[in-house]
Amino acid sequence: MFTGALPWRRAFAAGALFIIATLTARAQAVDPLPSWNDTASKARVMAFVQAVTESGGKDFVAPTDRIAVFDNDGTLWSEQPMYFQLAFALDRVKAMAPKHSEWKTKQPFKAAIEGDMKTLAAAGEHGLLELVAASHAGLSTDEFAAVVKDWLATARHPKFKRPYAELTFAPMVELLAYLRANGFQTWIVSGGGIEFMRVFAEQAYGVPPQQMVGSSLELKYELRGGKPVLVQQPKVAFIDDKAGKPVGIHKAIGKRPIAAFGNSDGDFQMLEWATSAPGARLGLIVHHDDAEREYAYDRKSPFGKLDRGLDEAGPRGWTVVSMKNHWKQVYAPAR
C-alpha cells in the first residue's frame, strides 16, 4: 500500500510540473496585441513600451508620468460617412422638428431634416456646430446622457448595420489595455463632445469619465424643482481640435503626454506637443486605407482629413499604421 502510493505521487508531481511549465510558456507567448499583424508599427509600439517601462533603462518613465492620449473619431472608432455624433445630432433635429416649424425654412436645419448632405457639408464647421448646439442644448447633463444612451441602443450604422458603439477598432482597444497593463494612464482627447463620449467610452474603451477631454457647450447650474442640475447652453465653451488639443490636454492633465494617437490633421498639434520633448516619445497615426473592411480616405476627406500629417509623419518619426496591412481585424466580431 505505502509503496503503491509512490507512482501516484510521481504522477501528481509530474502533472503539476507540466501545468506550471505550460502556464509559464503561455505567459511568455501571450500576444498583447493579437489584432495587429507583425509589422514595423506593432514592433515600434512594443519597443516604446519596453523602453519607458524598463527599470533602470535610459528611457525609463515613472508610472505617474506615463500619460497616453487618444483621439476618438477615426482613431478609436469610425467617423464615416460622418462623425457619429453628427449622425446623432441629425437624428435628434429630425425628432425635434415637429416642435420647430421655423426649421422648415432655416438652414442648416432644413438640410438636416431633408437629409441634404451637400448643403450640410457646405454649411461648414459653423453650421454643424449650430446643429449640435440646437439639438443638445436645454437638456440637463443627466437628460442628455439618457438621450444618447437611447440613440446608441437603437441607431444603426448605414454601411455596417451595427450599433455605432460596436464600431470601435479592436486593435486600438487592445492597445489601450496594453498600455494600462504597463502602468500608463490612458486619456481620450477628442474634437467630439465630452458629454456624448462619456456615455459609452468607459464600457467601450475602459477609460473613465474623468480621463476625457472633449469639446463642450457652456453649462449652467440651476435648480429645477428644488434639485440642482447642470443644463447645456446653446453656446460653445471649448473646441478641442487642432491647437485646442494641447490646450485641452494641459488644462485637464497638467502633464505633457509621452504618447499620442490620432488619425487626422486635427490631431497634428497633439502629436507635436507629445513628441517634441526630450526622452522616448511615441506618435502614431491611424491611416484609413481599407475601403473593404472600413473606408479609404485621407487628403480630401470632409471628415478626418489627413494631409499635413501624412507629409510630416516621416521626418517627425511618427508611425503611420495602415489599417489594411497592419491590422488583422478592424472591428471585433458582432456580439
Added chain:
Amino acid sequence: MFTGALPWRRAFAAGALFIIATLTARAQAVDPLPSWNDTASKARVMAFVQAVTESGGKDFVAPTDRIAVFDNDGTLWSEQPMYFQLAFALDRVKAMAPKHSEWKTKQPFKAAIEGDMKTLAAAGEHGLLELVAASHAGLSTDEFAAVVKDWLATARHPKFKRPYAELTFAPMVELLAYLRANGFQTWIVSGGGIEFMRVFAEQAYGVPPQQMVGSSLELKYELRGGKPVLVQQPKVAFIDDKAGKPVGIHKAIGKRPIAAFGNSDGDFQMLEWATSAPGARLGLIVHHDDAEREYAYDRKSPFGKLDRGLDEAGPRGWTVVSMKNHWKQVYAPAR
C-alpha cells in the same frame, strides 16, 4: 543541552506573541486623524467613510464613485490677510513695475505697487482679476511654474513668517490621506488658478495635477524657436467659483462627488451639488474661528466670506468644523 534549550524557545515564543499582540493593538488604535479632537465632526467624518466603504452595507459606494472634492483657499491652507495667489500677483506686479511706467498712474496697479490695500479691496473681483491677468500673462506654462516655485521658496507669510506652502492645515492633509486610504479619489476644486496650484499641490496634499479644477486664463499654443509652448493670455477662460464649481467639477470629473469640503460661500453650490443626491453624502465647512492660532472671520470677510453657508449648514446636514475647538493643531510644526 536539549532540555536547556526549551526555556529559550519558550522565551522566544512568548516574545513573538508579545510583538504580535502589540502590533495588533497598535493597528486597532492607530488614529487616522490625530490632529482632530474627538468631537462630533470627527465622528461624523469617520462614520461617513465607514458607511460608504462597508461591503454589503446599505450605503456602500464602489471605489470608482468615491469622489471627494476640496476647496483650497481657506479649506486646505490659509487665505488671510489675502489669498496667497493675490500676494504672489502683487509681488510680481511690483517686480514688473520698472518695465511698466504706465502702472504708476493706472489703477489697480498703482495701489498694488504702493501697497494701498484699501483701494485694492475697492477694486473688487474685476480689479483683482486684472492684476492676476497682467502679472501672469505672456509667460509659458513652464515659465510661470518656475516663477511660482521661486516665489514659494522665498516669500514669507506676514503673520507667521513661514513659507506659504507650510501654511497648509495639518488636519485636512490627514483627512485627504485618510480618504485616499479608503479608496477615494481626492480632487481640489478651487477658485484659485490651476497653474498656480499645480506647482505645490502634489507635494503639499498628495493630489496630482490631473485631479485639480481651478480658475484659468486662456492658453495659446504657439511655437517658440521651433518648440511648442502654451502661453497664458491676458484673458480669463474660466472662474471656478460659486455656481462655477459644479460646472468645473462636471467638466473635469463627469461624476457627482459624494463628499465636498469648503469654507466659504464660494463653496456653497459645490456642497449643494455633492450632497443633494440620494445615498450617503458628506458636506463639511471649515469655520475660521481661531484668532490665536490662525484667523477668525466669517460673515463680513472680504476673503472667504461665510454667511449663507453658516445659516444653512444645519438644515442641510453639513458639518461645521470649529478650527478652534475641533482641531488639535492648525499647521504642522515648522520643518
